[in-house]
Structure formats: structure tokens, C-alpha cells
Amino acid sequence: MPALTKEQEAAIDATLHAPGTLLEMREEVIAFEENHAPHHKGVKYQVYPNGPQTLVDLFSFPKATGNLDNPFLVYEDKRYTFREADEEASALGSALINDFGVKTLDRVCIVSKNRPEYAIGVMASTSVGATCVPMNSWWKTKELEYGLDNSGTKIVLCDLDRYKLLVPILDKLTNLEKVILFDDANAGSVEPHPKLLMYKDVVSKRRGDAMPPLTAGKDDNALIMYTSGTTGHPKGVVLTHRSICHAITCAVAHSIRQKMMAAVKAGKTFTPEEVDPKHFAVLLNVPLFHATGLHSVFFLSFVIGRKMVMMDKWNIEQALQLIERERITNFTGVPTMVLDMMNHPNFKKYDTSSLEAVGGGGAAPPSTMVKDVQSNFKSAAPLQGFGMTETNALTCLNDGDTYAERPTSCGRATPSMQIAIWDDNDKPLPAGQKGNVMVKGAANLKEYWRKPEATADTMTADGWLRTGDVGHIDEGGYLHLGGRTKEIIIRGGENISCVAVEDGVYQHPGVAECAAIPVPHPTLGEEVGIVVFPKNGAKLTLEEIVAKCEDLAKFECPTHLYIWSEQLPRGATGKIVKREIRQIIEDNKILSEQQKNPKSKL
Structure with a gap:
């Protein structure tokens, strides 16, 4: 054509x-x-x-177009129409304002696997003028502590698996006032905490309430989404x-x-x-x-x-x-x-x-x-x-x-x-x-x-x-x-900071120098490779190195190890030049230890 x-x-x-x-x-x-x-x-x-x-304008589309009673959300055996989702979001929004004193641009974090309450939480928090912080559910306690502290989160909505990661830091996070735990069959075994509330109780109390009015303007913050980049800590994108x-x-x-x-x-x-x-x-x-x-x-x-x-x-x-x-x-x-x-x-x-x-x-x-x-x-x-x-x-x-x-x-x-x-x-x-x-x-x-x-x-x-x-x-x-040009690896659509990976690898006492690089993968796009110059000729394995990467999420851990026999290439400023490392690997068709022996891959 x-x-x-x-x-x-x-x-x-x-x-x-x-x-x-x-x-x-x-x-x-x-x-x-x-x-x-x-x-x-x-x-x-x-x-x-x-x-x-x-976002209130956006959430109003189903009503304006006569689609409020159309199917909206399906999860396992649960089904919501747009109207039902709006009613539950209104109850939660009312609780945020009237029960927890959430004010304009206060941060409300959601950290959970995908489930209906997550979607409801986004609707409720942004509709009342709070700033929603959808946080990476793969993060571990240390990463969650950084994100919650950096964002100054006031209220957290989470599932049980994430709550368990939060327990050690609940008292350290002075800005955090309440944690609302999503419904779970095992929630009854959770130890009580002054900050802990159950989602079903919070919403039930406010069933039938109207959504409080939006207090934020169109150019005010609606979301802070954390993304990995060239620095060790993720950045909050406003x-x-x-x-x-x-x-x-x-x-x-x-x-x-x-x-x-x-x-x-x-x-x-x-x-x-x-x-x-x-x-x-x-x-x-x-x-x-x-x-x-x-x-x-x-x-x-x-x-x-x-x-x-x-x-x-x-x-x-x-x-x-x-x-x-x-x-x-x-x-x-x-x-x-x-x-x-x-x-x-x-x-x-x-x-x-x-x-x-x-x-x-x-x-x-x-x-x-x-x-x-x-x-x-x-x-x-x-x-x-x-x-x-x-x-x-x-x-x-x-x-x-x-x-x-x-x-x-x-x-x-x-x-x-x-x-x-x-x-x-x-x-x-x-x-x-x-x-x-x-x-x-x-x-x-x-x-x-x-x-x-x-x-x-x-x-x-x-x-x-x-x-x-x-x-x-x-x-x-x-x-x-x-x-x-950025120092990030994209594995299956997930951004991974090279700096964070290197920081984890340096926890191994046998690593003198290291550089995280992307390794091509036929379906994931890229995997995490680590190039290591051992200290004093130490004999290193990928398993030993990954075991030291305690603060990395599983998807961030290296799956390929390249052993370098000399100091890693440097530029005029003394910085390690990864572009040169990758070129050397490509030109000489150097294989990682795992590419040489696929059975050794984690």
C-alpha cells in the first residue's frame, strides 16, 4: 500500500x-x-x-459514556463492574481523608502483587488529591525502607508477603502512620502492631460514602514511580x-x-x-x-x-x-x-x-x-x-x-x-x-x-x-x-541498575574490581553479566558471588560471570570503561563461565 x-x-x-x-x-x-x-x-x-x-476526569469516563455497569475487573473468582470499583474506591478515599487525615499531596504507597485492592488503592488515593506511590513488589526490606523513607510515605497499602518485609522497619519509618493490609486467609496469624489495620475493616466502615472532592490541581503530583537508573538508589519519577x-x-x-x-x-x-x-x-x-x-x-x-x-x-x-x-x-x-x-x-x-x-x-x-x-x-x-x-x-x-x-x-x-x-x-x-x-x-x-x-x-x-x-x-x-547510554540492564522489561549490581558483587571479599554488563538473551532481551578481576588470584564462582548479593532482588542477581585476568580497562579519568570491556568480549568472542558450561548457570 x-x-x-x-x-x-x-x-x-x-x-x-x-x-x-x-x-x-x-x-x-x-x-x-x-x-x-x-x-x-x-x-x-x-x-x-x-x-x-x-485522573478524576479519567475515572469518570465510564459514567460519562454510560458504561458504569460494564465489566471492569476480573481476578480469579472476583468480578467488578466499573460502578462496583468506583464505590469501593469511594469508601477507601473517604477513609483516607476522614479516618487517617490524608491531605493534598500526602504520599500513599501501594506495594503488592497485582490484585483488585491495588487498582482500588490507585483510584482512591489519586482521586482525593494524595500522591500515589506504586512501589516495586520485588524489592526486599532494604529497598523498601529507602523508597518509603525517600518518598515520605504516610499510608501504606500492601499484601501479606510485603507486610512481612515491612515488619522490621515499621518503627524506624517516622513518617509512616498506618499500614493497611489487604485481605488474606493467613492475615489472622499476623502479630498486632499499632500501625496495622485490615483493609476490609477500613473499607467496611465507609461503605456508601461519596468520594471526597479532589483537592489537587491538574499540574500537581499524582504519582511517584521509582525506576532504576545509573545511580545506586532508584529515582522517584514525579x-x-x-x-x-x-x-x-x-x-x-x-x-x-x-x-x-x-x-x-x-x-x-x-x-x-x-x-x-x-x-x-x-x-x-x-x-x-x-x-x-x-x-x-x-x-x-x-x-x-x-x-x-x-x-x-x-x-x-x-x-x-x-x-x-x-x-x-x-x-x-x-x-x-x-x-x-x-x-x-x-x-x-x-x-x-x-x-x-x-x-x-x-x-x-x-x-x-x-x-x-x-x-x-x-x-x-x-x-x-x-x-x-x-x-x-x-x-x-x-x-x-x-x-x-x-x-x-x-x-x-x-x-x-x-x-x-x-x-x-x-x-x-x-x-x-x-x-x-x-x-x-x-x-x-x-x-x-x-x-x-x-x-x-x-x-x-x-x-x-x-x-x-x-x-x-x-x-x-x-x-x-x-x-x-545509561548504565542500566533491561531484563524482560525490568530496569536493573548496574551500580546496584556492582555494589552487591563487591560484598564478596575475593572481588578486586567488577563491572556489570548486559548479556544478550533470546527472549528476555538482556541478562545480568558481571565481569570480575579477582583479588590476589582468588578462585571465584557465580554461586559464591550471588550468595553475597543479599540486598539484590532475585531478578537483579548476575547470571553470567566473566573472569578478567588483569585490571579492568580504564579511561583518562580512571573510570572503568564498560564500552571497551564489551567490545573486547564481542571481538574475541569471549564466553562467560555459564556460556561455556550451560549446566553451571543458576
Whole structure:
């Protein structure tokens, strides 16, 4: 199918963003009340003035569209309509204000595996003007202590497994006033604590209460989401009500734009489809503490009015069972999950014909993904995207015919967002040239929580975000990624700080020097490799090293060990140069101990 001309695309955009429509775009300066966001000061962004501005607006979509009694959330044997979820969120919101004295922008943390109360907690906390902190449920006690202390969390909502990790630090966290424990059959065995309350008791007391009014503004903090980066401690990414809503509106605009483009290519007139929202169902197969799960699945479901079927951990056969039973239409996850399903021995036993879109982001997919999805799923179109927690997930999207035409691209910027490629001197590069990927738009983060230096390093004075990725943009405006400048490893969509890994490895007394590097993996994208120069010729094994990494979560621990016979390569400043280490490994085809002997892998 021939590509559209620039004039045709301009005409589509003029219709899509026409004045007075929901997707009208306008240039505006975002004026934060606080004076600690200099990278936003005086910067103009394209915004959607007629779209949702706060999460309360977003959560109100089912009522405004007459879908309140539609199915919303399915988890095991529990089922909620939008109305039932709203009523429970209202009860919890009332308790936060009236029973616990939560005030505007107070932090309410949720740390749990996926379960309905998690979703209810996000709705309640953000609807009353608190700042929700969805925390990594894989963290251990030390990491949780840092996150809760750094965020200044006042109220925690958690499941039993996470509560057990919190017990040793409950009295140390002076800002923490109450812990609300989700329902659990084993909760009765928990030792009483002055800060501990049961979720069912908290909600039952306020059943029937209306949701208290939102006291936060559209440019106030709605979320703090922690993400690993180049420093040892995770950074809290501050996302405002408007930035979240803007990202969701961008995704909706992209979807409509794609359909308009397809109609023009086919020589037809575009007419909006009248599809019953109950037709749509999405599988929540990634954690809600991820932007993919929270934004692309949870938040977007309110706008579409679709059913969300929740998994609390990834299980390939269970996912296939749920797709068949619940007639799932949309599957969004990291590429490894799609590959897992297609490669499962029982794949063909299950009816996956309801799927209409399969794909996601979080890690680079193999270029064969398009053909694999098209050949394995009867009716599903492949899709791929690019985004970060810092951009509210949805920055670039590639689906339909354009993905088939450009299977190595993660797409074009969603409407109103801008992407560019700069050199190391912050000069824009032309199409086709590889450089640093930059993003600008109203969906970008406000700041890193209590880290002005990190914010200044990441954001330019005129509002551009340094993503830490390297890539190029082709002549059609499509982004192609080609590596990263940040010291992070992305394992199955999960960011892992190289600094944190190295800190763990250095706990072993036989390690003189070490460097954490990514090791390519066919389905996870990357695994954690550790290059070690032993102290005084010590004989080291991966098992011994991992045993010393007590403060690392299991997914952060190294799975590959490279023994270096001499001091690790250094640059002019004396810093270890990982780029050179990786080049030496690549040029000399050096294998890790585990690649030499796969049976030795943990």
C-alpha cells in the first residue's frame, strides 16, 4: 500500500485536532506552582485542553459514556463492574481523608502483587488529591525502607508477603502512620502492631460514602514511580495528573489517526466505528508498578470502557486459558511474554482467535515478531511501542501496516509528542544518523523526587528529556533504537541498575574490581553479566558471588560471570570503561563461565 503524502497526512491531522473536538491541540506553558522545575519554566507544550486533565476526569469516563455497569475487573473468582470499583474506591478515599487525615499531596504507597485492592488503592488515593506511590513488589526490606523513607510515605497499602518485609522497619519509618493490609486467609496469624489495620475493616466502615472532592490541581503530583537508573538508589519519577492524562489521550489520538490513515490509503472516507465497549478485554499480565501495566492497561481501560483481566504473576498456560475464557482482545507485555505463548507446547490447544492486538514494549523485540504474530494469531495485529516511566509510557507506537513495513522500528511519536536525535554536543542530527534519543512533550515527568541534580542531568533547559537511549529516525519519522547510554540492564522489561549490581558483587571479599554488563538473551532481551578481576588470584564462582548479593532482588542477581585476568580497562579519568570491556568480549568472542558450561548457570 503506497505511503501517504505530506499533504494527506497534514489534512488528517487538521481533521483529528480540529478546534472544539476532544483532540484539539493548543500550545501552552505549563506553570507549576513550585519553583523547582526550571526545565519547564516558560517552555511551551502542545496540550489537549478538551481532554481529561486529572485522573478524576479519567475515572469518570465510564459514567460519562454510560458504561458504569460494564465489566471492569476480573481476578480469579472476583468480578467488578466499573460502578462496583468506583464505590469501593469511594469508601477507601473517604477513609483516607476522614479516618487517617490524608491531605493534598500526602504520599500513599501501594506495594503488592497485582490484585483488585491495588487498582482500588490507585483510584482512591489519586482521586482525593494524595500522591500515589506504586512501589516495586520485588524489592526486599532494604529497598523498601529507602523508597518509603525517600518518598515520605504516610499510608501504606500492601499484601501479606510485603507486610512481612515491612515488619522490621515499621518503627524506624517516622513518617509512616498506618499500614493497611489487604485481605488474606493467613492475615489472622499476623502479630498486632499499632500501625496495622485490615483493609476490609477500613473499607467496611465507609461503605456508601461519596468520594471526597479532589483537592489537587491538574499540574500537581499524582504519582511517584521509582525506576532504576545509573545511580545506586532508584529515582522517584514525579508524574502529574495532566501528564498522565496527556499520555493516555496521545494513545487514543494515535489509534484514531492510524484508522484515518488506513481509510485514506484505501480510498475510503473515515467514519468512527460504533463498537460496544464490552467487546474489548485486555490482559493485565505485567505488574501495576510498571508504567506498562498502570498506564497502557489500567488507565487506558477507563477511556475505552473495556474489561481488564488481572494476573498476579506471569504464567504462560494461565495466560492462554484466560485469553480463551475471557475472550481477550488486547495483549500488552514485554516481547518475551509473546514469545513464551507462541513457543508453549500447548499453544495450539487454546482458542486465541479473540485477540486483535498483540505486542507491547519494555524491551526490543526481534525483527521476526511481526511475521510470528501474524502466523500464530488468527486475527491479531502486531504492535510495538517505546516509552519510559519518565514519559508516562506512551511515546512512540507502531502497529498495523506501518509495523509490517518497518519491523525494526518502535514507531513514530504519538500526536503532540516530539522525538529527536542529538549528538553528544546537543546538536540535532538529520534523518538516518545515529545519536541520542530525545523526547519532548506534556507527558514528560515533572521532576525526579527530591533529586534536583538528577533532574537537571536528564532534562534540558527547554524541556527535552534525555532518554539514555541511542538510535536514529528514518525519513518517515520512525524511531529505530540501537542501544543505550545509561548504565542500566533491561531484563524482560525490568530496569536493573548496574551500580546496584556492582555494589552487591563487591560484598564478596575475593572481588578486586567488577563491572556489570548486559548479556544478550533470546527472549528476555538482556541478562545480568558481571565481569570480575579477582583479588590476589582468588578462585571465584557465580554461586559464591550471588550468595553475597543479599540486598539484590532475585531478578537483579548476575547470571553470567566473566573472569578478567588483569585490571579492568580504564579511561583518562580512571573510570572503568564498560564500552571497551564489551567490545573486547564481542571481538574475541569471549564466553562467560555459564556460556561455556550451560549446566553451571543458576
